Amino acid sequence: MSVTRRLLLISNSTEHGSGFLEYCSERVKAFFSKYGVSKVLFVPYALFDYDGYTRKARNAFQNMGLELESIHEKEDPVEAVKEAQGIFIGGGNTFRLLKTLYDNNVIEPITERVLQSGLPYMGSSAGTNVATVSICTTNDMPIVFPPSFKALGLVPFNINPHYIDPEPGSIHMGETREERIKQYHEERTTPVLGLKEGSMLEVEGDKAVLRGKTGAKLFIRGQEPQVLEIGTDISHLLKSE
Amino acid sequence: MSVTRRLLLISNSTEHGSGFLEYCSERVKAFFSKYGVSKVLFVPYALFDYDGYTRKARNAFQNMGLELESIHEKEDPVEAVKEAQGIFIGGGNTFRLLKTLYDNNVIEPITERVLQSGLPYMGSSAGTNVATVSICTTNDMPIVFPPSFKALGLVPFNINPHYIDPEPGSIHMGETREERIKQYHEERTTPVLGLKEGSMLEVEGDKAVLRGKTGAKLFIRGQEPQVLEIGTDISHLLKSE
Numbered sequence: 229m230s231v232t233r234r235l236l237l238i239s240n241s242t243e244h245g246s247g248f249l250e251y252c253s254e255r256v257k258a259f260f261s262k263y264g265v266s267k268v269l270f271v272p273y274a275l276f277d278y279d280g281y282t283r284k285a286r287n288a289f290q291n292m293g294l295e296l297e298s299i300h301e302k303e304d305p306v307e308a309v310k311e312a313q314g315i316f317i318g319g320g321n322t323f324r325l326l327k328t329l330y331d332n333n334v335i336e337p338i339t340e341r342v343l344q345s346g347l348p349y350m351g352s353s354a355g356t357n358v359a360t361v362s363i364c365t366t367n368d369m370p371i372v373f374p375p376s377f378k379a380l381g382l383v384p385f386n387i388n389p390h391y392i393d394p395e396p397g398s399i400h401m402g403e404t405r406e407e408r409i410k411q412y413h414e415e416r417t418t419p420v421l422g423l424k425e426g427s428m429l430e431v432e433g434d435k436a437v438l439r440g441k442t443g444a445k446l447f448i449r450g451q452e453p454q455v456l457e458i459g460t461d462i463s464h465l466l467k468s469e
Numbered sequence: 470m471s472v473t474r475r476l477l478l479i480s481n482s483t484e485h486g487s488g489f490l491e492y493c494s495e496r497v498k499a500f501f502s503k504y505g506v507s508k509v510l511f512v513p514y515a516l517f518d519y520d521g522y523t524r525k526a527r528n529a530f531q532n533m534g535l536e537l538e539s540i541h542e543k544e545d546p547v548e549a550v551k552e553a554q555g556i557f558i559g560g561g562n563t564f565r566l567l568k569t570l571y572d573n574n575v576i577e578p579i580t581e582r583v584l585q586s587g588l589p590y591m592g593s594s595a596g597t598n599v600a601t602v603s604i605c606t607t608n609d610m611p612i613v614f615p616p617s618f619k620a621l622g623l624v625p626f627n628i629n630p631h632y633i634d635p636e637p638g639s640i641h642m643g644e645t646r647e648e649r650i651k652q653y654h655e656e657r658t659t660p661v662l663g664l665k666e667g668s669m670l671e672v673e674g675d676k677a678v679l680r681g682k683t684g685a686k687l688f689i690r691g692q693e694p695q696v697l698e699i700g701t702d703i704s705h706l707l708k709s710e
């Protein structure tokens with residue numbers, strides 16, 4: 229069965245020294261325009277201050293000529309998802325975000341609309357984590373306890389946003405990002421795509437391509453990590469469905 | 470009620486360029502000797518390879534003139550805790566460690582023995598995280614799902630081991646450690662002690678003192694973070710009991 233799926237999964241919303249979504253605004257605009265979306269449903273659950281976050285996001289979307297409504301301003305979150313033309317889940321804390329998605333019963337409605345009726349989905353950082361199989365490869369602190377680490381499952385692999393290789397010469401003894409992902413693979417077989425800051429994954433149906441300007445590192449259990457350049461087609465990772 | 474409690478909570482087991490527990494071996498030796506402990510029960514649950522980890526820990530303890538037995542080599546983990554003279558929970562992945570403590574039903578027995586009969590408890594990194602109120606301020610990846618984030622509660626605050634201030638000039642957009650702890654305080658009121666690498670907290674009854682060579686940063690919700698020098702008495706943090 230072919231999957232109707234339109235995703236833009238961004239590593240980070242903000243580049244050092246520029247505004248929210250500024251560095252990737254052309255890509256975001258093109259993504260929603262392509263599918264005829266003029267109004268986007270925003271999910272601010274990853275940050276504590278929903279109103280402040282919504283103002284920031286609305287401003288960035290207005291600059292792209294797009295309208296933005298926040299799910300927290302709607303009476304019924306489930307209805308809001310059912311009626312959305314497009315959805316954007318912003319970054320922040322992944323545990324808080326996933327817990328709130330569960331608390332508001334929107335996990336299933338979002339998954340259904342994205343995978344069955346092709347609702348365009350954009351995520352950044354934590355919003356990219358929750359689009360994958362699980363939040364088991366987030367970088368965030370577990371500040372709240374969600375009922376599960378299982379996420380939306382819009383792709384059959386995990387993503388590590390803000391992926392970074394160790395600083396040469398670092399003497400800090402905390403695990404490097406690569407060591408953390410290796411620990412995950414001691415427990416699970418799910419592939420992990422380490423998306424460097426400045427990169428994003430665009431998925432349309434059964435096709436997935438790396439976009440942006442930095443690239444990614446792909447971790448498959450039991451194999452050497454692979455460096456992936458921008459433009460790489462990684463559609464094969466969608467096949468495990 | 471005065472609490473019988475003997476703890477050595479270390480930020481990190483290994484200093485760059487030296488062996489396991491080498492940099493703090495004098496402190497560790499003094500801690501166990503003080504309480505007449507000659508044989509320590511080791512808990513290797515935070516790493517995947519229990520046997521390898523036990524060999525490494527046993528070697529380090531033998532160099533200090535102490536015997537070490539691992540809980541995974543004993544028939545009954547609960548019995549092993551009940552009979553222990555002293556306990557050392559090593560670092561690795563905090564989620565894996567806490568889940569395995571729950572799976573093996575040793576949470577309650579350890580808490581009981583430490584708080585009621587004064588079993589000397591040493592933790593490093595993840596082993597320090599699980600000694601506190603919750604693992605909500607760990608730095609680790611959530612590679613497995615524990616039944617709760619609630620930990621042993623041997624002290625009435627949380628610790629962030631491997632605490633580090635941001636690199637000056639960094640352009641990485643992931644949250645700094647301080648921002649992560651601030652996010653935690655958006656959800657909870659529990660104080661957080663950021664223990665820098667090279668530091669440890671020594672607790673005896675109702676007295677808690679910072680040891681080692683680097684220091685700590687104390688985060689109280691709604692207050693400016695406080696820099697704490699080595700030797701600082703932070704017994705007041707034990708008072709919320």
Ligand SMILES: [Ca+2]
Pocket residue numbers: 319320321322353354367368644
């Ligand atoms: Ca985050």
Ligand SMILES: [Ca+2]
Pocket residue numbers: 403560561562563594595608609
């Ligand atoms: Ca760790």
